[in-house]
Amino acid sequence: MKKAILAVTVAAAALSAYAGEGPGGDPFRSAESAVPGTRIDELVLAELTARGIEAAQPSTDAVFVRRVYLDVIGTLPRADEVRDFLEDTHPDKRAALIDRLLEREEFADYWSLKWCDVLRVKAEFPINLWPNAVQAYAKWLHDAIRANMPYDEFARALLASSGSNFRVPPVNFYRAMQGRDPSTIAAAAALTFMGVRLDGWPEGRRAELAAFFSRVAYKPTAEWKEEIVLLDPSAMTPLDAVFPDGQPVHIEAGEDPREVFAEWLTAPGNPYFARNIVNRVWAWLMGRGIVHEPDDIRPDNPPVNPALLAYLEEELVRADYDLRQVYRLILNSRTYQQSSIPRSDSAEAETLFGQYPVRQLDAEVLIDALCGLFNSRESYLSMIPEPFTYIPDYQRTILLADGSITSPFLELFGRPSRDTGLASERNLQPTDGQRLHMLNSTHIQKKIEGSWRLRQLVETSKGDTERVARLLYLHILSRYPTAEETAVVKQYFERGDVTRAEAAADLAWALINTKEFLYRH
Amino acid sequence: MTRRAALRRGVFGAAALALLDGKRPVAAAAPADTRAKSVIQIWMWGGPSHLDTFDPKPDAGSDYCGPLGESLATNVDGIQINAALPRLAQQADKYAIIRSMTHGVNAHETASYIVQTGRHPDRLVYPCAGAVVALFKGYDQGYAGIVPPYVVLTEPQGRFSEAGLLGQRYKPFATGGNPSREPFVVEGIVAEGIPDERQLARRDLLHALDSLGRAMPGNEQFARLDACEENAYGLGEARRLFDLNVEGDEMRDRYGRNTFGQSCLMARRLVEAGVPYVTINYKGWDTHKQHFEIMKRKLPELDQGMATLLQDLADRGLLDSTIVWWGGEFGRSPKVEWGAPWNGGRQHYGKCFCSVVAGGGFQGGRVLGASDARGEEVAERPVYPLDLIGTMYELLGIDPDGPLPNPRGLELRVLPEPGDGVPSGGRLSELI
Numbered sequence: 001m002k003k004a005i006l007a008v009t010v011a012a013a014a015l016s017a018y019a020g021e022g023p024g025g026d027p028f029r030s031a032e033s034a035v036p037g038t039r040i041d042e043l044v045l046a047e048l049t050a051r052g053i054e055a056a057q058p059s060t061d062a063v064f065v066r067r068v069y070l071d072v073i074g075t076l077p078r079a080d081e082v083r084d085f086l087e088d089t090h091p092d093k094r095a096a097l098i099d100r101l102l103e104r105e106e107f108a109d110y111w112s113l114k115w116c117d118v119l120r121v122k123a124e125f126p127i128n129l130w131p132n133a134v135q136a137y138a139k140w141l142h143d144a145i146r147a148n149m150p151y152d153e154f155a156r157a158l159l160a161s162s163g164s165n166f167r168v169p170p171v172n173f174y175r176a177m178q179g180r181d182p183s184t185i186a187a188a189a190a191l192t193f194m195g196v197r198l199d200g201w202p203e204g205r206r207a208e209l210a211a212f213f214s215r216v217a218y219k220p221t222a223e224w225k226e227e228i229v230l231l232d233p234s235a236m237t238p239l240d241a242v243f244p245d246g247q248p249v250h251i252e253a254g255e256d257p258r259e260v261f262a263e264w265l266t267a268p269g270n271p272y273f274a275r276n277i278v279n280r281v282w283a284w285l286m287g288r289g290i291v292h293e294p295d296d297i298r299p300d301n302p303p304v305n306p307a308l309l310a311y312l313e314e315e316l317v318r319a320d321y322d323l324r325q326v327y328r329l330i331l332n333s334r335t336y337q338q339s340s341i342p343r344s345d346s347a348e349a350e351t352l353f354g355q356y357p358v359r360q361l362d363a364e365v366l367i368d369a370l371c372g373l374f375n376s377r378e379s380y381l382s383m384i385p386e387p388f389t390y391i392p393d394y395q396r397t398i399l400l401a402d403g404s405i406t407s408p409f410l411e412l413f414g415r416p417s418r419d420t421g422l423a424s425e426r427n428l429q430p431t432d433g434q435r436l437h438m439l440n441s442t443h444i445q446k447k448i449e450g451s452w453r454l455r456q457l458v459e460t461s462k463g464d465t466e467r468v469a470r471l472l473y474l475h476i477l478s479r480y481p482t483a484e485e486t487a488v489v490k491q492y493f494e495r496g497d498v499t500r501a502e503a504a505a506d507l508a509w510a511l512i513n514t515k516e517f518l519y520r521h
Numbered sequence: 522m523t524r525r526a527a528l529r530r531g532v533f534g535a536a537a538l539a540l541l542d543g544k545r546p547v548a549a550a551a552p553a554d555t556r557a558k559s560v561i562q563i564w565m566w567g568g569p570s571h572l573d574t575f576d577p578k579p580d581a582g583s584d585y586c587g588p589l590g591e592s593l594a595t596n597v598d599g600i601q602i603n604a605a606l607p608r609l610a611q612q613a614d615k616y617a618i619i620r621s622m623t624h625g626v627n628a629h630e631t632a633s634y635i636v637q638t639g640r641h642p643d644r645l646v647y648p649c650a651g652a653v654v655a656l657f658k659g660y661d662q663g664y665a666g667i668v669p670p671y672v673v674l675t676e677p678q679g680r681f682s683e684a685g686l687l688g689q690r691y692k693p694f695a696t697g698g699n700p701s702r703e704p705f706v707v708e709g710i711v712a713e714g715i716p717d718e719r720q721l722a723r724r725d726l727l728h729a730l731d732s733l734g735r736a737m738p739g740n741e742q743f744a745r746l747d748a749c750e751e752n753a754y755g756l757g758e759a760r761r762l763f764d765l766n767v768e769g770d771e772m773r774d775r776y777g778r779n780t781f782g783q784s785c786l787m788a789r790r791l792v793e794a795g796v797p798y799v800t801i802n803y804k805g806w807d808t809h810k811q812h813f814e815i816m817k818r819k820l821p822e823l824d825q826g827m828a829t830l831l832q833d834l835a836d837r838g839l840l841d842s843t844i845v846w847w848g849g850e851f852g853r854s855p856k857v858e859w860g861a862p863w864n865g866g867r868q869h870y871g872k873c874f875c876s877v878v879a880g881g882g883f884q885g886g887r888v889l890g891a892s893d894a895r896g897e898e899v900a901e902r903p904v905y906p907l908d909l910i911g912t913m914y915e916l917l918g919i920d921p922d923g924p925l926p927n928p929r930g931l932e933l934r935v936l937p938e939p940g941d942g943v944p945s946g947g948r949l950s951e952l953i
Binding site: 427 | 722
């Protein structure tokens, strides 16, 4: 760690120009795009141009590197990673970085977290998966994402597995919900894999879908909290059912209706399956679904850009349900890489993706970023139900599998309760309590004051305030300061009534409280 | 907003108003002449033994009572409580004991949910009483206190999401810190070690370095964040509110110099300042093992803090408008487990337990319902959590049968209807 910091120190000092900056010292916007236009851009621009909306300018390298780390791996780039990227002169360096990030271990960490939200992974009330099953389920999800399991296979495993909740972890899909009746299961399956809220469907269609889940049985074992999910062995009759698209199907006795449903759902051309997931991925990366909200797909809530949605669906099927390919397409587009600073006053500029939307960091990502910057740790534990769960304090918060294990910080910053699986459970609206906490709590103040890394950075900079500014900007905001910002910092250090260490702590405090830090932008 | 306006609005008020999504639920205002204005909930996290507190069974013998087998006459004829609570015995005219609470659930989380929401688990997660009060007596009705309308001393319960489907806006403000320490460090409000002048200087630094904010002047998200910051900086009054030293040593000693005692004093100060709902999250009652050793330590603390709170509220004329609600998620098994590994422990017991209510329209000096000779079964007048919460809502002017506005726009009622399958013994008309 020490080595890395020193390496950055030297390189930063050697840099004469501020790399990653746009014209006129603009840290956020570039005059020219660093990447070629793609099919996504054509489709987005077609909608924007039709309404006379001008898309935002391209982002600078510095904005891009921070954004893509946060979006793809839920992790702040280290200072040396930022510097390396800014100094890299290859014309395709953005695409290369995207490819590297998609292979990082943290990709699986961060996207497991997102999937655990969708799938309500939680040991306690009201989901009651219990700790052992939570660990098994979360590990299975992590492994599947890490191995890039094709998405159709992933869905089939969750929908059609049978066996023990400890040994066949995907069966926990049928346990992670607030009820075990066919209609509750149908609602969870529809929300997860079709992006549909079943309470909006007419009674008859709801019952048709529930029929596919009418033969799910649960059986306890002699092991504490172990449970087998299986096809109801007492169901000896054939079943006539109707798929959500209106097609009837005859299911023989002994055949598992869940498998029949999963086959229908994941067949190419299914009207719900690919559409739901590409819309979700788009919403995760672009802050807003093409159908918004991303889990409320219905005929009277049409996509704002149908051609774009259709294109992404086709690409997913063409890539044999390789989700990373869809990430790659979106991340490499100019649309994703544009600035968050709008060029149009139109409200549609945001809904039609004419700028990258700013949004608050996820609670888990924020606390990890703070811990990483100031080399501090958070500890999590659960005293009930037994067995006690202790999480080692060096483990990052994005890896916290169990939604029941929490902290006042995570609660305050809008972590979802994982009761429903709705995307809107994650609350990214600022609150007064959050602001109080960031500005004035001992929790945050202690992280800053207790940071050996910050102390070391000040000490090794001797009396060079510019260097302190450059390093703190690089670590915290993933860019170098502008000339004006450097001047402001120098002035603060020269006030005289605070020590250099205090001034550096205040600068760190100020930077983590800027919008630039608190928001993805 | 000017700084002065922010101060007047208090630490939290205005930003909440800025959170308009078009989806903000709006509750009907409570009628002005309701008796209760505030609730202090003493949440006995873990489940306190009913036998060792307000429902003693001295005749059941030591298999049931262990060393706590004595009862004590109170200042109300015919009412006895456990002799371990002598100060509370002198306050019995102020509270009513419900000895027939029941729901039959022995799991912490589910029982906590039932006791605090009046609901049984189904596909939705309903808000607990504190969040419901924050909805009906909070910002939406013009609440302008200097701290949020729902405060928890000192840590959130964390076992279920208090606000349920109402969402973040109705979650409690958890103070953090410890009111029996010096100073009481309320997270975000009382910062240690940064002088005011440096606070102001670094704030200017922050604003000078807010480059992205300046590049996007019209951004709504950022405008909300700025409003939150304005409010957050209205610190002066809130800091004073949380400063227990202004109460003086004598008052602080009366409550007991421990976390619970000082939390009771803090709760009284919050209610005086108009906060409608305060929960004291009193931990440590889940005593499977070493039960009696723990009781020996905790009961005197409970006795002193709660008795002083009742007397102090009454002395200040606040008891008429403040409901004090004491209870946990269940009671504890009446028969003591003397064998290994418990060695004198009590287990979870949801079949029969007790709660205590005082003030805000509840009549003191009464006992409602009864348990059997050993406290194992409800003997008369079962009271379900729904009944207690419904009565509390009525006293607060919240219609238990009225609609529960919610961000998802679902048609819901504040409490379940008779047909919803949640058992009820009827509202506590005997106590009002």
